[in-house]
Amino acid sequence: MSVTRHYVLAAGGTGGHMIPAFALASELLARGHQVALVTDSRGEAIPGVPDGLSVHVLPAGRMQGGLLARVKALIAIWNGRSMALRLLKEIEPSAVVGFGGYPALPTLLAARAAKVPSVIHEQNAVLGRVNRFLARSVAAIATAYEKIERMPAGTADKIHLVGNPVRAEVLKLRDRPYPAFSENGLLRVLVTGGSQGATVLSKVVPDGLAQLPKSIRHRLQVTQQCRAADIDTVREAYQRHEIPAELGTYFEDMAERLADAHLFIGRAGASTIAELTAVGRPAILIPLPSAMDDHQSANARDMAEAGGARSIRQDRFTPEELSRQIEAMAADPETLGNAAHMAWNCGRPNAAKDLADLVESFGGAPLMDVIRVGKSAAPETSTQTAGAGA
Known part of the structure; x- marks a missing residue:
């Protein structure tokens, strides 16, 4: 019997962050869980929100520009963290999943303060700056590529190769x-x-x-x-x-x-x-x-x-x-x-399912090990013509 849990996803800014978040949300919702998405105003405007996904918009600053711009960004991040903390206390999620980018940072900082297990997903072959900042403090790092540049030392045991979830219509x-x-x-x-x-x-x-x-x-x-x-x-x-x-x-x-x-x-x-x-x-x-x-x-x-x-x-x-x-x-x-x-x-068609398996391992079975890099990490291959026509 499946157990209904609550999960919080944090993403925003671009479709590159939102599309895999939507795909994971759809998979978790299909498994009977309750899922909330925390995003910024840009993320809220991106189409494709799955039915049943509750969306919460929080402030998030970007650490760019001069000193004044960075101070304003820090204030926005801190305010977003405070709001995310209140949300986490209300929802009591089994885990928080971040998809990189500054819009995910306040919620992941809140998860760390609230001692909620957190997972980050990196869509690119170079670990992004926010994910790099958080890598040592999260419970697991899900990746889209076997080789990820800029991965901090001491994080190898946290890495799980899942791929990058895509839209269901693709x-x-x-x-x-x-x-x-x-x-x-x-x-x-x-x-x-x-x-x-x-x-x-x-x-x-x-x-x-x-x-x-x-x-x-x-x-x-x-x-x-x-x-x-x-x-x-x-x-x-x-x-x-x-x-x-x-x-x-x-x-x-x-x-x-x-x-x-x-x-x-x-x-x-x-x-x-x-x-x-x-x-x-x-x-x-x-x-x-x-x-x-x-x-x-x-x-x-x-x-x-x-x-x-x-x-x-x-x-x-x-x-x-x-x-x-x-x-x-x-x-x-x-x-x-x-x-x-x-x-x-080269495709990894089970990315959403594998990422959901990893996320579900929090609050349930021990942390999954079947897709850890170096074990069953090879992509699906085939000598048949289905899907490739060769």
Whole structure:
């Protein structure tokens, strides 16, 4: 018989933090637990809140800028901690789970003061600053990658490799075969730059696609997410190159578009990598150079080394280089299909369940050990074609 417990999740700021929090919340709710989410005003605005999840908005400062800005941030963090303490006393959770970022900090500080066990989940291949600050004091550290940079000394026994939970609508596409691709068929390319788009993609991708050999160029069918300020310029570029393209600032059916794509071009955010590997779609990744601690370059490493992606530094991301990389991947249908399969093999489709198992171990059975790094940490692999089409 399952036992209903209370859990508090702390996340906010960006979809990269909120999406795995939503996925874990959905899994815990499905197991009969009660779950509350503590977030900031930005996190509250992100769509996808699961039914049954109670949401609490607390102040959270960011330790950036000059002295005055940092003092204000510390005051906001302290006020948020005080409010979170009251919430924890009311809810009495079995554990608090933080997903990184400054919006999670007040609640995790409150958990430490209230002696509530806490777990942190790191979505990136570089431990974020808040998670780095808390790593020694939490009970467990859940990771999305086997190798995590900036992990403090003395924390190895706390590390559990679970992967990065993805949206349910993406996960259900994992067993959809890679779209049929032949020497004469369409080559569907999906281009996105994250939630806000990326001007560099708008500048480079149309011209790069135009430089492809005619045998590939005339088969292109492009879907590109653009910034609102860029969309007219991008449309004119595709019209000039006579390449059919559907453009938009936001696509509600992005999961389906990803499943239908033969090739993805975009950033290397944690959620992007998790979704590409969940569905099994090959990619050309351009890590965001301004990402904290250059974590997007680290995120892209595993997928690129496995053969599921090509990673191009932004300062080397030119139309000529993009064209060269696409031609290397797409000139032979078998090459692109193999890349799709390698991407699929990098996926960790049980991330939400494994993270929920870890979280449930607090207040119940002893701390789980089955997914500790170095034991059963290998990702799912397959020699079959399901979900990868290779």
